Amino acid sequence: MVPVIELDNVSRYFIVGDFVVKALDQVSMQIQNGEFTAIMGPSGSGKSTLMNLIGCLDSPTSGRILIDGADVKGLSETDLAYIRNRKIGFVFQQFNLLPKLNALENVITPLLYTGDVGVAERKLRAQMALEKVGLKDRMKHRPNELSGGQKQRVAIARALVTNPSLILADEPTGALDTKTGNQIMDLFNELNSEGHTIVIVTHNDEIGRSCPRLIRIRDGKIEEKE
Amino acid sequence: MAWENIKLAFKSMLTNKLRTFLSLLGIVIGVLSVVTILTLGNSASGSITDAIATGGTDLVTVYNTKNTSTFTEEFSETLMRNVSGIVNVTPMDSQQARVRYKDTIKNYSVNGVQSGWGDMMNISMAQGSWFTPEDNLSRRQVVVLGSQVAEDLFPGGDAVGNYISVFRTQSKRYLVIGVLDEKDATLSVSFNNVVFMPYNTMKLRISRTSTVGSYIVKVGEGIDSTTVCDNIQDYLDNLVGSDAFSVFSASTLSSIANDITGTFTTFLAAIAGISLLVGGIGIMNIMLVSVAERTREIGIRKALGASPRVIRGQFITEAIALTMVGGLIGIGLGTFISKLVTNLAGWSFKVSVPAYALSVGFSMVIGVFFGWYPAKKAAKLDPIDALNYE
Numbered sequence: 001m002v003p004v005i006e007l008d009n010v011s012r013y014f015i016v017g018d019f020v021v022k023a024l025d026q027v028s029m030q031i032q033n034g035e036f037t038a039i040m041g042p043s044g045s046g047k048s049t050l051m052n053l054i055g056c057l058d059s060p061t062s063g064r065i066l067i068d069g070a071d072v073k074g075l076s077e078t079d080l081a082y083i084r085n086r087k088i089g090f091v092f093q094q095f096n097l098l099p100k101l102n103a104l105e106n107v108i109t110p111l112l113y114t115g116d117v118g119v120a121e122r123k124l125r126a127q128m129a130l131e132k133v134g135l136k137d138r139m140k141h142r143p144n145e146l147s148g149g150q151k152q153r154v155a156i157a158r159a160l161v162t163n164p165s166l167i168l169a170d171e172p173t174g175a176l177d178t179k180t181g182n183q184i185m186d187l188f189n190e191l192n193s194e195g196h197t198i199v200i201v202t203h204n205d206e207i208g209r210s211c212p213r214l215i216r217i218r219d220g221k222i223e224e225k226e
Numbered sequence: 227m228a229w230e231n232i233k234l235a236f237k238s239m240l241t242n243k244l245r246t247f248l249s250l251l252g253i254v255i256g257v258l259s260v261v262t263i264l265t266l267g268n269s270a271s272g273s274i275t276d277a278i279a280t281g282g283t284d285l286v287t288v289y290n291t292k293n294t295s296t297f298t299e300e301f302s303e304t305l306m307r308n309v310s311g312i313v314n315v316t317p318m319d320s321q322q323a324r325v326r327y328k329d330t331i332k333n334y335s336v337n338g339v340q341s342g343w344g345d346m347m348n349i350s351m352a353q354g355s356w357f358t359p360e361d362n363l364s365r366r367q368v369v370v371l372g373s374q375v376a377e378d379l380f381p382g383g384d385a386v387g388n389y390i391s392v393f394r395t396q397s398k399r400y401l402v403i404g405v406l407d408e409k410d411a412t413l414s415v416s417f418n419n420v421v422f423m424p425y426n427t428m429k430l431r432i433s434r435t436s437t438v439g440s441y442i443v444k445v446g447e448g449i450d451s452t453t454v455c456d457n458i459q460d461y462l463d464n465l466v467g468s469d470a471f472s473v474f475s476a477s478t479l480s481s482i483a484n485d486i487t488g489t490f491t492t493f494l495a496a497i498a499g500i501s502l503l504v505g506g507i508g509i510m511n512i513m514l515v516s517v518a519e520r521t522r523e524i525g526i527r528k529a530l531g532a533s534p535r536v537i538r539g540q541f542i543t544e545a546i547a548l549t550m551v552g553g554l555i556g557i558g559l560g561t562f563i564s565k566l567v568t569n570l571a572g573w574s575f576k577v578s579v580p581a582y583a584l585s586v587g588f589s590m591v592i593g594v595f596f597g598w599y600p601a602k603k604a605a606k607l608d609p610i611d612a613l614n615y616e
Contacts (some may be wrong), residue, residue, distance in 0.1 A: 057529065057609045078533040085531020096526045096613070100237055112230050113531040158530070 002069040004165050004197050005031040005054055010063030012049050023049040025220040026063070031166070031199060036192040039201045040208035041217035048170070050217065051201045055088050055168050056080045068165055085113045089159025091169035095151040097143040097158075103130060104139040107158045114162060129157035133187060149180035156187060160196070167191070169200045173207060185210060231540050235547035238516070249512035250552040252505025253592070257556025257585045258563070259498035264581035265564035267491025273573040274483045285346065286443040286455055286475040288462070294470040297438045299425070305441060309461050311454040314444040316343045317425060319433045324393040325421060327379040334375055336392060336421045338428025339442075346444050349417070352376075354386040354404030361403075362424040367431070369400040373408035374418040392421070394432045451475045495581075502588060505552070510596035513545050517604045524604050525612025534605035541604050545597020546590055553589030557582055 012024040023046045031037055041047045052058035053065060056072055057080075065072050067087050072080065084090075089110075097106050107126040111117045117125070130139055133153040143151055152172060159167050169188070173181030185207065192198050192212075200211060208214050216223040239246045288305075290297040302315040319338040324331055344356040352373060361368055369390065376385045389399045406417055429436070443458070445451045455473045462471050517524070524537060532540075561577070568575040
């Protein structure tokens with residue numbers, strides 16, 4: 001089976017003044033369909049760079065990135081936007097909901113960019129996604145009327161709504177208390193058991209260990225695989 | 227997507243009402259000035275045309291500018307026979323003269339006209355009656371006074387039946403047989419300050435020449451008087467040369483007046499257009515602020531799959547929505563002000579459709595033009611930078 005994500009000898013260098021910073025150095029890895037993986041490392045280890053590359057927000061200096069078997073090298077901004085829309089569902093540490101829109105409108109937003117989903121279907125799918133994360137009765141609430149945990153649930157619903165190949169979560173429990181964080185992790189586990197492929201990027205040891213698969217990263221290299 | 231963008235645009239306009247209002251103000255004032263100036267120009271020129279039309283657009287005056295002897299009383303007939311489109315021609319002489327009644331002496335223009343002139347000019351009498359053909363043939367010493375003349379000389383209103391003296395080398399007494407109604411003349415000739423006497427009386431007693439000063443030509447119904455002007459011009463050019471006469475009609479005046487108001491209106495509208503441009507710069511400014519403020523939102527939207535084109539569309543739509551709302555408010559206010567001014571000035575209110583089309587079109591162009599750069603800036607933002615923007 002074709003892996004959802006395949007990194008083949010990927011490097012990402014940044015030039016800072018006279019120095020070349022090797023944020024990622026010849027990393028190879030695969031994420032299979034249905035896997036629940038944590039990418040863990042201390043700050044500055046290169047995990048954010050890795051996440052940006054997997055999420056098609058950034059391009060590698062060298063190496064190949066394949067998403068569902070397709071190389072993303074040389075794609076235009078518009079093509080990358082298309083892949084982000086269809087293949088990746090982002091969940092951020094700071095939720096990144098649009099403050100002027102209510103929960104339902106926030107979840108609908110990615111479907112607007114899909115371009116081929118009608119108004120009625122957009123609403124239906126967004127309602128279903130919100131129901132799935134347990135926010136059936138909070139659809140008309142704006143982000144500032146929701147708790148941290150609820151906001152993250154809206155964000156997860158937004159990531160789910162396009163039915164992407166991969167849910168990519170960056171420190172999803174980082175802004176939450178332990179109890180709420182655990183509830184969010186429970187939700188990810190539940191989604192994974194339903195077949196969703198999930199990658200969580202974190203520096204939290206506990207969160208990392210709770211995932212079925214753990215990839216440790218340090219100084220731009222993958223240290224160990226479990 | 228377009229509809230979603232329009233909804234978003236209004237949402238964003240409503241979240242910051244004061245700022246939206248202030249940035250709209252430039253466009254509102256610009257459009258308001260353009261609409262007001264064009265509508266007022268349109269209404270004024272309509273009123274001028276109306277005023278001239280009441281002065282008789284079916285009349286053409288031919289002036290004998292060099293005292294050419296060809297122009298005699300009998301030449302009226304010649305002119306009528308040789309130029310098409312004319313139904314009547316009457317000669318007229320005009321001289322300045324001193325007029326006295328009792329102790330009052332004043333200078334007036336004295337016009338010698340035939341009795342038919344009265345009908346051609348559509349005169350109406352305040353008192354007494356107009357000349358008869360008999361008055362002319364018999365060279366009777368009778369006069370009809372313009373309203374102002376009658377008021378000056380006979381403050382008591384008892385002009386008819388009294389005698390006045392007219393000095394021109396010698397003094398003669400003339401019986402006042404009538405007084406004309408007061409006639410306002412915006413751009414046509416006023417008769418309020420004129421003393422009229424029969425043409426032949428004038429010729430005998432005052433002008434003492436068989437040369438005619440001018441001819442009043444009446445144009446047939448439904449015939450364009452400017453065409454008749456041209457015909458007369460052609461005919462007389464061959465006969466006496468172009469220096470010897472000049473032809474004038476109210477229609478000529480009307481078209482000149484319209485040209486002038488037109489030029490003036492365009493000039494003012496162009497100045498108002500500059501304020502519209504300034505308004506556009508205000509829109510660009512606010513759009514740049516908006517893009518900077520919403521950098522994070524742009525990053526989120528990009529992460530969710532918005533292409534650069536979609537982001538650009540969102541911000542251009544917002545700029546257009548801003549200018550269009552401003553434009554519509556400006557049109558509303560401009561129309562209201564124009565209505566108010568035309569009411570005060572007593573002009574007939576004439577809506578200027580080009581002004582509306584121009585304002586709406588121009589607002590939209592300004593929206594696209596000044597929204598383009600900020601929108602492009604938004605579209606080109608790097609998603610990672612935008613997401614990490616605080």
